[in-house]
Amino acid sequence: MKRFTDITKYQVYFEGLIQEERKAEMDFHLNEILLLTGRQREQKGRALLTLSGRDAGTGIGGVYLVKLVRGSGLPDNEISNGDVVIVSKDKPTGKEEQATVVGKTKRSITIAYNKVPPYLVYGKNLRLDLFSNDITFQRMIDAIKQLNQLPILQEYIKANIAFNQEKVIDPNLTIDGAFLNPKQMNIIQKAFASNDIFLIHGPPGTGKTTTLSYLIKSFFESGKKILVTAPSNTAVDNILEKLQALKIPSTRIGNPVRMDEDLLNLSLDVQLQDHPDYQQANGIWNKIQILKKEQDDYIPASGQNRRGLSDQKIVQLASAKKSYRGIQNSKIRKMARWIKIQQEINRNYEEAQALQTQAIESILEKSAVICSTNSTAGSELLKDIIFDIVCIDEATQSTEPEALIPLVKGRKWVLAGDHQQLPPTVKAREASSLSISLFERFQQELPEDRIDILTIQYRMHQEIMRFSNDRFYQNQLKAHPSVKHHTLLDLPGFESFPYINPKIEEVVKATKPIVFIPCTEGLEEQLADSYSFFNQAEIQLTKEITDALLSSRLFPADIGIISPYDQQVSRLKSALRDYHIEIKSIDGFQGREKEVIIISLVRSNQEGNIGFLRDYRRLNVALTRAKRKLVIIGNPKTLESDPTYKALIENISIQ
Numbered sequence: 001m002k003r004f005t006d007i008t009k010y011q012v013y014f015e016g017l018i019q020e021e022r023k024a025e026m027d028f029h030l031n032e033i034l035l036l037t038g039r040q041r042e043q044k045g046r047a048l049l050t051l052s053g054r055d056a057g058t059g060i061g062g063v064y065l066v067k068l069v070r071g072s073g074l075p076d077n078e079i080s081n082g083d084v085v086i087v088s089k090d091k092p093t094g095k096e097e098q099a100t101v102v103g104k105t106k107r108s109i110t111i112a113y114n115k116v117p118p119y120l121v122y123g124k125n126l127r128l129d130l131f132s133n134d135i136t137f138q139r140m141i142d143a144i145k146q147l148n149q150l151p152i153l154q155e156y157i158k159a160n161i162a163f164n165q166e167k168v169i170d171p172n173l174t175i176d177g178a179f180l181n182p183k184q185m186n187i188i189q190k191a192f193a194s195n196d197i198f199l200i201h202g203p204p205g206t207g208k209t210t211t212l213s214y215l216i217k218s219f220f221e222s223g224k225k226i227l228v229t230a231p232s233n234t235a236v237d238n239i240l241e242k243l244q245a246l247k248i249p250s251t252r253i254g255n256p257v258r259m260d261e262d263l264l265n266l267s268l269d270v271q272l273q274d275h276p277d278y279q280q281a282n283g284i285w286n287k288i289q290i291l292k293k294e295q296d297d298y299i300p301a302s303g304q305n306r307r308g309l310s311d312q313k314i315v316q317l318a319s320a321k322k323s324y325r326g327i328q329n330s331k332i333r334k335m336a337r338w339i340k341i342q343q344e345i346n347r348n349y350e351e352a353q354a355l356q357t358q359a360i361e362s363i364l365e366k367s368a369v370i371c372s373t374n375s376t377a378g379s380e381l382l383k384d385i386i387f388d389i390v391c392i393d394e395a396t397q398s399t400e401p402e403a404l405i406p407l408v409k410g411r412k413w414v415l416a417g418d419h420q421q422l423p424p425t426v427k428a429r430e431a432s433s434l435s436i437s438l439f440e441r442f443q444q445e446l447p448e449d450r451i452d453i454l455t456i457q458y459r460m461h462q463e464i465m466r467f468s469n470d471r472f473y474q475n476q477l478k479a480h481p482s483v484k485h486h487t488l489l490d491l492p493g494f495e496s497f498p499y500i501n502p503k504i505e506e507v508v509k510a511t512k513p514i515v516f517i518p519c520t521e522g523l524e525e526q527l528a529d530s531y532s533f534f535n536q537a538e539i540q541l542t543k544e545i546t547d548a549l550l551s552s553r554l555f556p557a558d559i560g561i562i563s564p565y566d567q568q569v570s571r572l573k574s575a576l577r578d579y580h581i582e583i584k585s586i587d588g589f590q591g592r593e594k595e596v597i598i599i600s601l602v603r604s605n606q607e608g609n610i611g612f613l614r615d616y617r618r619l620n621v622a623l624t625r626a627k628r629k630l631v632i633i634g635n636p637k638t639l640e641s642d643p644t645y646k647a648l649i650e651n652i653s654i655q
């Protein structure tokens with residue numbers, strides 16, 4: 001980890017890494033554009049097809065605006081304001097002029113060009129491609145700059161721990177913690193008492209998110225304003241669900257399309273619908289639509305029509321019933337009427353905008369707790385809000401500059417995470433040091449009184465936890481008595497039925513909480529246009545084990561199937577199409593749990609090449625999702641070339 005004594009050097013260093021990552025992101029999109037069809041990329045939310053473009057005038061700073069419309073409406077997509085996009089007629093080459101998204105509606109997207117736009121953008125049947133999710137990069141750079149106003153945070157980044165002071169636990173602090181264990185209570189007390197930073201290290205299933213939510217409750221009850229963030233929408237929803245259960249009034253900001261449906265009532269968008277100012281603004285928007293229709297009966301005062309005449313002059317000529325430079329008076333009058341309506345539209349537009357802003361501000365001002373992803377914390381909506389406390393969950397999955405986006409908005413900070421689980425995703429090889437999170441920097445540099453670890457886990461049978469505990473947590477983890485020996489047999493209705501294949505029957509038998517199933521007959525395969533792998537024999541085996549588990553009366557919702565490879569995940573999904581079982585990548589399963597987890601490891605080759613399975617943090621996440629039974633499928637001959645996998649397989653077979 002690189003250390004800094006000068007914050008300017010820190011800023012320059014991270015800005016450089018962000019630029020590398022930005023470049024890699026563009027390469028990623030270009031690669032995907034080459035690999036996938038337009039339709040496939042549209043399904044991923046990174047392209048929009050069959051658009052028609054038209055001139056939308058100029059915008060702030062003289063940029064050229066183009067509005068791209070699809071009458072039938074745009075599909076769900078991940079393109080947002082501030083993103084860099086390219087427009088093409090067929091498949092883009094990457095050499096197209098880049099534009100920035102400045103506005104989006106259900107049917108249109110408006111983009112801004114710095115130069116005169118290429119002529120083709122005014123045509124039909126256009127394709128728009130996301131080229132870089134630039135907004136997050138810009139927010140990171142802004143956050144790094146804002147560090148200048150936060151001397152305390154600077155000192156911590158420099159590991160200048162002169163700020164270390166004895167903390168006094170508030171004797172009046174009451175925590176509604178009948179549910180919590182003493183360690184969780186103690187962590188809440190310490191984090192509450194901290195003047196600046198506190199880190200909660202939460203190994204799998206130890207109640208990191210639970211503890212954080214009770215801490216937020218204590219802050220809320222003491223009248224503080226709190227920003228709660230996490231790197232992904234799923235992780236934000238995860239903590240929001242807990243805050244809701246604790247009846248802490250919270251507002252979720254972000255795109256409702258990416259939120260959990262059950263939590264939508266907490267979103268800013270839904271809360272706005274009930275706000276009187278917003279309703280009034282909606283009435284005005286409707287009026288604007290009517291005015292626009294009325295305008296269609298007259299002649300637009302466009303550059304070509306007005307021939308250099310000002311609005312004022314056109315109105316004057318109209319009332320004086322005069323023609324001018326060959327423009328007949330009837331035409332001048334129609335333009336004057338058009339201008340009058342336009343002026344009314346503008347007045348209404350401003351009024352509606354002001355009411356809408358007022359409504360948003362009043363909701364955000366009243367909300368004690370605001371939740372968003374790290375990136376959205378940098379949005380305009382929160383521009384003028386300073387929070388007493390910023391809490392980041394899953395902080396070890398955020399790059400350092402990404403974590404700074406929410407942190408610079410607060411004056412006291414709590415970060416929860418586990419550096420032994422998945423690190424932040426970094427695309428550029430040159431920016432690989434971004435994969436060390438700010439949590440890790442603080443964990444290494446801060447005095448001990450700023451960090452504590454949760455050690456009792458409430459998820460796994462003790463045998464499921466054993467390997468991870470030994471490898472990654474120095475055997476500090478303890479299984480709570482309520483889960484230590486729990487098995488499938490304790491689940492109501494479960495009965496391990498005889499199964500046609502005795503080997504599979506042995507697997508399903510509830511007595512063994514963790515089993516490794518060798519699958520040597522299958523070979524890993526790869527499609528020509530993909531970097532991902534799949535293994536047909538493992539898919540077959542997974543299906544058979546799932547059938548056996550279901551015939552033992554386990555519910556589909558109790559089973560999770562995970563694999564490190566996207567190709568395997570999508571093939572498993574189609575092989576088990578009607579099973580209603582959650583099938584995800586390991587990365588997609590971080591933070592989740594199921595009674596039974598089946599892992600398909602896929603790799604099977606003569607060379608003993610295990611690719612990115614070698615990232616043991618990914619293995620750790622995979623191994624720690626199951627509560628009562630973990631089934632691992634893999635080719636031991638390939639896997640055992642790696643000492644950690646070898647130890648894992650041996651460890652399971654002696655249990």
Ligand SMILES: Nc1ncnc2c1ncn2[C@@H]1O[C@H](COP(=O)(O)OP(=O)(O)OP(=O)(O)O)[C@@H](O)[C@H]1O
Nearest residue numbers: 179180181202204205206207208209210458591592
């Ligand atoms: N003190 C407690 N008593 C009983 N159950 C608890 C306690 N604390 C947490 N739990 C339960 O343990 C499970 C895991 O909790 P939580 O999701 O907060 O853990 P986590 O550390 O965030 O997990 P992950 O490894 O997925 O990040 C949940 O079902 C939660 O209700």
